[in-house]
Amino acid sequence: MADFVESREWYLAAYCPEGVPTSDHLKLRTVTLSLSVDSIPVNHLAVETLLLSVDPYLRGRITGTLEGLFISQYQLNQVITAFAVVRVVRSNDSKYSEGDILLNSNASVAEYSIVPSSIITRKIDTSNGISLSDYLGSLGIEVLADPKPGSNVFISAASGAVGMNAGQLAKIRGCRVIGSTGSDDKVKLIKEEFGYDDGFNYNTETDFDAALSKSYFPDGIDVYLDNVGGKMLEAVLNHVNKHARIPLCGMISQYNKVWTEREGVRNLLNMVGKQVRMEGFMLESYWHRFGDFAKDMERYIQEGKVKSKNKINVGIEGFLDSLNSLFSSSNIGKVVVQVKA
Amino acid sequence: MADFVESREWYLAAYCPEGVPTSDHLKLRTVTLSLSVDSIPVNHLAVETLLLSVDPYLRGRITGTLEGLFISQYQLNQVITAFAVVRVVRSNDSKYSEGDILLNSNASVAEYSIVPSSIITRKIDTSNGISLSDYLGSLGIEVLADPKPGSNVFISAASGAVGMNAGQLAKIRGCRVIGSTGSDDKVKLIKEEFGYDDGFNYNTETDFDAALSKSYFPDGIDVYLDNVGGKMLEAVLNHVNKHARIPLCGMISQYNKVWTEREGVRNLLNMVGKQVRMEGFMLESYWHRFGDFAKDMERYIQEGKVKSKNKINVGIEGFLDSLNSLFSSSNIGKVVVQVKA
Ligand SMILES: NC(=O)c1ccc[n+]([C@@H]2O[C@H](COP(=O)([O-])OP(=O)(O)OC[C@H]3O[C@@H](n4cnc5c(N)ncnc54)[C@H](OP(=O)(O)O)[C@@H]3O)[C@@H](O)[C@H]2O)c1
Ligand SMILES: NC(=O)c1ccc[n+]([C@@H]2O[C@H](COP(=O)([O-])OP(=O)(O)OC[C@H]3O[C@@H](n4cnc5c(N)ncnc54)[C@H](OP(=O)(O)O)[C@@H]3O)[C@@H](O)[C@H]2O)c1
Numbered sequence: 001m002a003d004f005v006e007s008r009e010w011y012l013a014a015y016c017p018e019g020v021p022t023s024d025h026l027k028l029r030t031v032t033l034s035l036s037v038d039s040i041p042v043n044h045l046a047v048e049t050l051l052l053s054v055d056p057y058l059r060g061r062i063t064g065t066l067e068g069l070f071i072s073q074y075q076l077n078q079v080i081t082a083f084a085v086v087r088v089v090r091s092n093d094s095k096y097s098e099g100d101i102l103l104n105s106n107a108s109v110a111e112y113s114i115v116p117s118s119i120i121t122r123k124i125d126t127s128n129g130i131s132l133s134d135y136l137g138s139l140g141i142e143v144l145a146d147p148k149p150g151s152n153v154f155i156s157a158a159s160g161a162v163g164m165n166a167g168q169l170a171k172i173r174g175c176r177v178i179g180s181t182g183s184d185d186k187v188k189l190i191k192e193e194f195g196y197d198d199g200f201n202y203n204t205e206t207d208f209d210a211a212l213s214k215s216y217f218p219d220g221i222d223v224y225l226d227n228v229g230g231k232m233l234e235a236v237l238n239h240v241n242k243h244a245r246i247p248l249c250g251m252i253s254q255y256n257k258v259w260t261e262r263e264g265v266r267n268l269l270n271m272v273g274k275q276v277r278m279e280g281f282m283l284e285s286y287w288h289r290f291g292d293f294a295k296d297m298e299r300y301i302q303e304g305k306v307k308s309k310n311k312i313n314v315g316i317e318g319f320l321d322s323l324n325s326l327f328s329s330s331n332i333g334k335v336v337v338q339v340k341a
Numbered sequence: 342m343a344d345f346v347e348s349r350e351w352y353l354a355a356y357c358p359e360g361v362p363t364s365d366h367l368k369l370r371t372v373t374l375s376l377s378v379d380s381i382p383v384n385h386l387a388v389e390t391l392l393l394s395v396d397p398y399l400r401g402r403i404t405g406t407l408e409g410l411f412i413s414q415y416q417l418n419q420v421i422t423a424f425a426v427v428r429v430v431r432s433n434d435s436k437y438s439e440g441d442i443l444l445n446s447n448a449s450v451a452e453y454s455i456v457p458s459s460i461i462t463r464k465i466d467t468s469n470g471i472s473l474s475d476y477l478g479s480l481g482i483e484v485l486a487d488p489k490p491g492s493n494v495f496i497s498a499a500s501g502a503v504g505m506n507a508g509q510l511a512k513i514r515g516c517r518v519i520g521s522t523g524s525d526d527k528v529k530l531i532k533e534e535f536g537y538d539d540g541f542n543y544n545t546e547t548d549f550d551a552a553l554s555k556s557y558f559p560d561g562i563d564v565y566l567d568n569v570g571g572k573m574l575e576a577v578l579n580h581v582n583k584h585a586r587i588p589l590c591g592m593i594s595q596y597n598k599v600w601t602e603r604e605g606v607r608n609l610l611n612m613v614g615k616q617v618r619m620e621g622f623m624l625e626s627y628w629h630r631f632g633d634f635a636k637d638m639e640r641y642i643q644e645g646k647v648k649s650k651n652k653i654n655v656g657i658e659g660f661l662d663s664l665n666s667l668f669s670s671s672n673i674g675k676v677v678v679q680v681k682a
Pocket of ligand 2: 497500501590623
């Protein structure tokens with residue numbers, strides 16, 4: 001490894017309060033980084049980025065306001081950060097050696113970076129570890145809804161990173177599971193690959209109310225894992241059963257809007273009559289369950305009970321497009337940017 | 342007691358999907374009732390009504406649709422029913438004798454009626470027992486929010502039947518309690534009589550967002566007992582703390598609107614970022630806690646730790662006006678119609 005490297009990195013040029021982020025907001029630049037031994041402080045590592053996890057919450061880090069996901073904002077002109085799998089190229093921490101593959105939950109969206117070793121989440125065996133965050137996303141359905149065999153479960157963004165795992169977990173628990181997603185191909189996918197009982201394309205079947213009540217939930221909805229918010233959440237509330245549980249994992253349909261322009265949910269009163277519980281879920285509160293949950297998931301994967309699908313976009317220059325692909329129905333499964341093989 | 346009595350009763354003349362109910366919807370008529378021994382079936386009682394509890398949920402029984410509170414609809418032309426304290430005038434059930442005072446949770450809104458004894462909730466000592474239902478309403482805050490000493494608690498419709506009890510319970514638990522209510526007099530009342538730390542008049546202080554953030558909750562809201570819904574709920578969600586709990590007791594500001602016209606809550610996304618739990622509460626699920634809770638409340642009342650205030654309107658003819666008084670800020674405390682002394 002040379003002492004100096006050229007490293008491309010994405011930085012915040014301007015906040016984006018509404019709309020899809022563009023190259024006005026996020027820009028790519030090349031910096032020169034010194035990786036010489038004496039430019040790495042004690043308990044720091046020089047790492048190269050292998051995979052970047054492209055997650056909807058990143059949208060919340062460039063709004064310039066603290067609401068909604070209440071997530072810390074990127075700083076203007078600074079490199080942005082994301083969940084990533086990185087490989088150590090130089091180490092100034094005796095616990096890590098060159099070649100170690102690590103999970104970094106706050107990695108620079110850059111080809112190379114120097115990081116305090118304290119921010120490393122864990123060592124992993126393979127670069128597949130990036131999916132661990134998504135298993136955890138799907139943990140929401142277990143801890144907040146705890147669905148029982150036979151429960152009628154609905155999951156939106158069903159073919160996405162969280163949705164595909166959550167749906168398969170609910171199937172393992174013996175539930176009847178229906179998903180909504182954005183294309184006919186994806187509907188096919190969730191049924192054939194992920195074992196959903198049924199699903200619909202919300203871009204063509206646009207009367208959600210009718211779809212949910214008649215076609216998909218003649219017996220009502222017991223659990224709804226909400227990934228999209230807005231009109232879909234409202235439609236669900238018209239068909240909930242008594243004591244239904246609604247883990248709120250995210251509301252991607254609303255992320256590109258300022259809050260006063262978001263779709264208001266008008267029928268929360270149904271939550272009173274049906275004694276519904278709705279609860280926001282954030283990974284950060286469940287790290288203590290990481291270990292056990294990851295073990296379960298690994299077993300399910302070995303047993304073929306949980307499958308996953310990644311959309312791997314090659315090249316750090318595609319990070320912005322990858323991020324924006326989350327806000328259309330163009331991707332499939334977990335979106336990842338492969339920076340280095 | 343004569344064998345025949347004239348009995349005035351309120352019946353449903355027409356459903357009222359929106360707006361305040363009028364004499365087009367609920368009408369008074371006089372019927373003649375036989376109270377002769379052989380007109381009372383086995384295990385039935387002839388009762389005279391002493392007090393009628395005037396509750397917001399009754400509005401939900403005349404909408405003509407099953408949504409929102411999901412409560413069974415009154416039938417056209419039939420006498421309407423409510424929670425009441427009644428006195429036995431003739432008994433055909435050996436467990437009850439003439440003069441017994443009983444709670445009936447589904448009593449005819451009539452001067453006299455003949456009822457199956459199975460619908461009687463319990464015998465009570467005094468006619469004050471009508472407040473038991475409201476103690477139970479305030480149980481919502483205990484079972485769903487479980488507030489801790491020092492918690493910042495907000496209660497809307499704070500001077501009402503549920504609000505006054507809930508606020509005092511939260512004070513007993515050592516919380517800081519703020520209430521909103523509809524007049525300056527009521528604000529004074531909740532502070533001076535019910536021990537609220539502070540409160541505001543939502544009819545004059547109409548920028549709820551500003552009021553909640555700066556004046557009343559500089560440290561954010563941990564628990565919100567929602568009695569009103571709509572804009573107030575939305576404003577609260579802009580100021581919730583991490584892991585805040587929101588028991589939804591009712592949404593009276595929305596009861597006179599069809600659901601598509603109700604105020605949409607646009608900032609539910611905040612529930613994700615702040616991991617908020619919101620849960621609908623209905624008495625029916627907590628009858629098993631009635632006994633213990635009533636005992637606690639009775640002790641608090643004896644110790645002067647819980648006070649209550651009733652607005653007693655005399656005469657069954659005033660039932661409709663009393664019901665409608667719930668939808669303005671004109672009453673104080675629990676609204677009761679006294680049918681007979
Ligand atoms: N709370 C947590 O800790 C946590 C952790 C991870 C993720 N999340 C949340 O979970 C949700 C899914 O995230 P993910 O990582 O699994 O992403 P993902 O589902 O892989 O990607 C986002 C997907 O959302 C769908 N979508 C985009 N715009 C939409 C719209 N307007 N209406 C409906 N669907 C739309 C798209 O799929 P289709 O349109 O084809 O369905 C898109 O593929 C997001 O809301 C995210 O913020 C939360
Ligand atoms: N879930 C249950 O089991 C249960 C049991 C009992 C009651 N509840 C609910 O709890 C709430 C309070 O009921 P309650 O029996 O205690 O009645 P209450 O508070 O004694 O009477 C209703 C009060 O609501 C307020 N109000 C009316 N219209 C309003 C509006 N547009 N905006 C804001 N406030 C308005 C009025 O007081 P001010 O305007 O002066 O504040 C009125 O006095 C209701 O939503 C009711 O449905 C639920």
